[in-house]
Amino acid sequence: MPELPEVEITRRHLDAVLTGRRMEKVEVLHARTSRHNTSPAEVGERLKGRQVVAVQRHGKFLRIPLDDGQVVVAHLGMSGRWAVDADPEPHTHFLAELDDRTSVAFIDPRTFGFVAVYDEDDLGRSGLSRLGPDAWETELDAEAIHGSLQRRTAPIKALLLDQTIISGLGNIYADEVLFESKIHPMSPGRHLTIGHVTDMVKSTRQVLAIAIENGGTTLDDLAYLLPDGRAGDNLNRLAVYGREGEPCQECGVPIERIVVRARSTHFCPRCQERP
DNA sequence: AACGATCCCTGTTGGC
DNA sequence: TGCCAACAGGGATCGT
Structure with missing residues (x-):
């Protein structure tokens, strides 16, 4: 999507x-x-x-x-x-x-x-x-984001989908960002340290850059196509999204899928620390 | 204020 | 094989 x-x-x-x-x-x-x-x-x-x-x-x-x-x-x-x-x-x-x-x-x-x-x-x-700050155009301010998470008890996965905090991440890339930064999707926002948020900001940059380079993600069941009709090529670059049961590319443990706020959420139970 | 549930919609999938 | 319920999700809205 x-x-x-x-x-x-x-x-x-x-x-x-x-x-x-x-x-x-x-x-x-x-x-x-x-x-x-x-x-x-x-x-x-x-x-x-x-x-x-x-x-x-x-x-x-x-x-x-x-x-x-x-x-x-x-x-x-x-x-x-x-x-x-x-x-x-x-x-x-x-x-x-x-x-x-x-x-x-x-x-x-x-x-x-x-x-x-x-x-x-x-x-x-x-x-x-x-909308909050754009996840790509602006250099995200880790301190400011850390501050805006201080009073939030909702799981970080839900907060990443909240476009008023950071704008641009959706269900696929939110999972990818949390995997890259080794943060468990159920972690309450206020439990994230400035170190976590700094990692999250770096991972966001990296995940988005790779996705843009690869022409975006085209899923089998949802034919997102570029305006010239080509399919995006980022699907096989995803580490966790849509990979329930497959071995984690870092540690080999099977990727798990849970539901957070009615959105499917994929993560590695070993690499991403429990809250 | 913040959180979570519900709704919108249709192509695809999976269970029986 | 064929049918149909369930599923997918971004954002607005609403009740708590």
Whole structure:
């Protein structure tokens, strides 16, 4: 499922295709896709004729400022992907034709994703305003994160998925980060030392860098694809996610799977210290 | 304030 | 073999 690396790769492709281009025609084809603040027809109206200034990313959100001050905010949800000049296919919920005859489509079978448009001074109503520091663009401040975990009793796995603390990690990379930093997913946030958090910050950097280098993670059952249609190649680089019962690459003990906050969680019971 | 549960949705999987 | 319930999960929302 798309997390920060997949969204960053998508951003780079969209930036190359969209920035500087004018949208000649925009269609929103599914009611939920624009559900945040506007009807499908209104999104089409508001975007028609607008020029794209940039394609930015914060956490798993895409932020696309336009020449008239409006901002497109988009999220891939769990099954969303963008495709450039693709043949028509099912679940295409957003379609833009550009002034250079390129077409850009948003395809999202499970409709957890969206493409919304906000006025500049209204962005506070978008999910963007609630996000903590980006796990990739900013150099994460271990002391600050340690501080924000001081009063938290929830398991660190759940806290890593909380986008207001750090933004960009999802279920796959949160497990990978905790494995790399040898922290048990059930550890209460306030039990982590500054040393733990420093390791976690380093591991985050490393896990995300490898994932981006490898074009992101494409799971068998969820066809995340790059905007050029290729599959990501990071699946075999994952140390724990989806590897229940397989030997840990560090110590050989079988990887375990538990459920934390209704999310499957994979870890090595020997390498990752119990809380 | 923080935590955990629930809901949204559909392609795929697994059990009978 | 075929059917159908269970499962997957990011983020918003709600009750405690």
